[in-house]
Amino acid sequence: MNRAALLVGAAFGFLVAAARLSDYQVIHDMLRLREPDVFLLMASAIAVAAPILVILERRRWRTPLGGELKVVRQPIARRNVLGAAVFGSGWAIAGTCPVPAVAMVAGGSALGLAVTAGLFGGIALRDAIDRKAGRAPSAAC
8 A cells, every 4th residue: 555655646746746836936926816727726626526525425435444434524713714824824935835845855946845844843833732732633734
């Protein structure tokens, strides 16, 4: 399973880089509403994945690791809004988000390395805050 995951991840990273989603100027133009390409890419991914997830959940699909597929639905909380604001601010400042940042690291970009370090630092900070508040650290990023 780990080899398959590595191959799928490498292929996904290649596609992200090939689509120039790891290019600062592409993301900068998207955030300034000059280029709709990235928004259209995200919308098409949602349009394909959302109905498939609903269908698989209704059919009680079993994941490759044996668990039942269950999409967790939660109400929007203050911490979600604050997290989204921090994530969006980081995206606007760095001109990249998690997947392209890793692709940038693979391409030798110092900015990608700084963003990736910030990602892991942010995850560690979120987990520390959750532990301090008496909550179990989140399983998902």
